[in-house]
Amino acid sequence: MTNRSAGKIARIAVVVIATSWSFTACGKPATAPTGIPPETVADYVHAVIEADRIFYTVHVVERLQKKGKIVASENWRAKDTLPLPAQFLMESSDLASKTGTKVQYRLIGAWPINPQNGPATEFEKKGLESVRTHPERPYTETVTSGTEQVFHALYADRAVSQACLGCHNAHARSPKRDFQINDVMGGIVITIPLAHIIHEGS
DSSP states (O other), X not given: OOHHHHHXXXXXXXXXXXXXXXXXXXXXXXXXXXXXXXXXXXXXXXXXXXXXXXHIIIIIIIHHHHTTSOOBOTTXXXXXXXXXXXXXXXXXXXXXXXXXXXXXXXXXXXSOSSGGGSOOSHHHHHHHHHHHHOTTSOEEEEEEEXXXXXXXXXXXXXXXXXXXXXXXXXXTTOSOOOOOTTOEEEEEEEEEEHHHHHHHHO
């Protein structure tokens, strides 16, 4: 994913949510938000993230590896190889965070190879438990911190290809090595600061 693509994902969330709030003539927010809810916006953002990642995994990584052209590896920068699909998402997340929109997303593992990629908050722990049982729907919450409201959504991250299985099932540090296609491996967390978006739209 390019810097332009990552920025586009973040801007989608800002534009859609900003247009979903009603404002008075003085630029003050009305008593209640109207229009598209943040849950729907998170679905839009997740759809773009998931489509980009699946395309990269299936049509770039798997295709080139099968042809013997190039491989994907954990140390892709040092070895001049392709990033692993999980690293592709993490790198695009880092690019999106630099666009200035403050909409963020990250990949977390239920059984992470790298412990720092595990759940970091109580929301993420509960969310992983939820999507492992009900992978068809995201786990969400809206929290208030001071005067700001932040919406969180956690979507199931599934094993979509043999490239996913090959990495986790064969890695020496993997705590789980019996993943199968469509198994939930972790989650994609999308964070949307509602107060920030309301201010931008005023």
